[in-house]
Amino acid sequence: MMTLPEQIATRLTDALRAELGDALPSDFCAAVTASQDLRYGDYQSNAAMVLAKTARRNPRELAQAMVTRLADMLEAEVSLAGPGFINFRVTAKEYAARMQAMLEDERLGVPKTKSPKKLVIDFSAPNVAKPMHVGHIRSTIIGDTLARLARFMGHTVITDNHIGDWGTQFGMILWGWKNLLDQQELERHPIEALLATYKEVNKRCKEQPTLLEACKVELVRLQSGDAENLSIWKRCIELTKCGLEKIYNRLDIHFDYWLGESFYNEALQPLVEDLVVRGIARESEGAICVFSDGAHAPKDDPFLISKDGEWQPVPAIIRKADGGFLYATTDLATLDYRIREFQADSIWYVVGAPQERHFKQIFDIERMRGVTGDFRHVAFGSILGKDRRPFKTRDGETVSLQDVMDEAVERAASVVDEKSPDMSAEEKAAVAEAIGIGAIKFAELSQNRLSDYIFDWDKMLSLTGDTAPYLQNSYVRVRAIERKINDPVFAAALSGAARIQFILTEEREFHLARLLARFAEVVPATLDDCRPNLLATYLYELARAFHSFYEACPVLRSESSTRYSRLALCELTSRVLRLGMSLLGIRLLERM
């Protein structure tokens, strides 16, 4: 089944072809979008104004011709407005038919993709022995939602947590492990002990440069295969993974693979040699680098930068003068592996905007090697403090993700205590967990991913307004109604044995149906642009429409066909909320 805008666009394009004949480009497809202002109707098209020039027609006159040709259209009333808008007011009958179809469709009208991909999504990627902090929120939550959306749309998705398990931080960790670590504390609280040790060494290094040298020695030993250091390193990874899993489980986020940087160690040297042999990389100042091949205009070339009026090279260094490998080398090897072993045709990296140049270079090197695919840097803005600088606490520490989650759940718990005193302690805890975690996720997902945002405890953990609990509450309300129905006729209708007659006479019934129908267009659009906030905003609007309907249109106290129609609207609302929130990875509750 086509979505409403698709259906309208098809009709309009046919009408334009009939009117303009060969003057209409053969691949033309009229753009039909949801009207921002419902007074003008549900959907609008500016096709007449777009085509006016090439067709040498007055835009209003052309639009009027379309209105005339589409006068017999059943799904919407068509009208002309302004400089040449064609407005479509969808009829109650059409919405009723769509509600019918949604009741019988598990996908609630959302079409599957026509071009399924094999897609690797790279997100979260914390470092070993360093805490997940608020900075990881964006990548982790956005990446997970994209994976959920892509799977639902019919793509084959592989999620890969590319953890930082081979960085220079290991020099400090190894030194700390050998000289500072409290073994008893390590057994009791492994992650905290490891972290405290790392922090301590980091602090001491800043005071005494000689210590930094000692750490480097430990790192070199590890990299050259020293048995003791290797075993400490492995233990660190195990401990860290164990701690991370706890956080990921609370967030209900799961990875298919955890192929960290170290996984690619053996591939780095051959990769560099191959690039040199093929003339893509060359030696410069002792390092092996990839320079521009001149395929782009200087302005669009990721390997060039303008300095004092001249274009200077900014190479991607793939081997340092001391023989060490870098981020770019690992990323190239990782990309190779994903294409070769996972048969990926698409790889999306959910990584912060500051790394834009890095990914442009990586993708451009792939172009030089003749490797093609849908490689995307799904960038996001920074999290800033109130001073608009990168977010830190007063004492300069980053805030750990764990702390944010605990605080969110704690705040939710005190509200649950106050509003639902009759719940069992166990249920209270479960509800607080779902609300607290949901609030964090929704705060992230309802924002445009490219904007920077100011971290604010009160905002992120807010439980009123445009937040997860608002949506969770709408679900609780609809479920409260559904639990009280005991009606064999309605049950039969839901199972397909009878048909529900939708009555959309009240403004709020009509508006609820309108938004329910729109789910089918919002979900694909959300994935197309990798913009979870489209779905989050839609679900918030749906919840708002439901709350409003709920206040004005009694369901259980209404009678006969009105009652059935409203019950069915409730049923669709609960299904859309369930599916939509599951795509955002936010849990719903039966009671709160």
Place this chain on the structure above:
RNA sequence: GGCCUCGUAGUUCAAUGGAUAGAACGGCCCUCUCCUAAAGGGCAAAUACAGGUUCGAUUCCUGUCGGGGCUACCA
């Protein structure tokens, strides 16, 4: 310096080139003998500045001012 990016109500955020720029929080009014008031209904309040392209600009282009990022051996 150059390149990228951002600048919207008091605050935090929205808005594929569309019509009277949406929300939330905060502020001020209303609504629980009624399906969960974690709700609903209403009021006041904003596109940094100056040009340009366009039938139409928060959106595209140019410049100014102001934040942030990047700019060869960290990840």
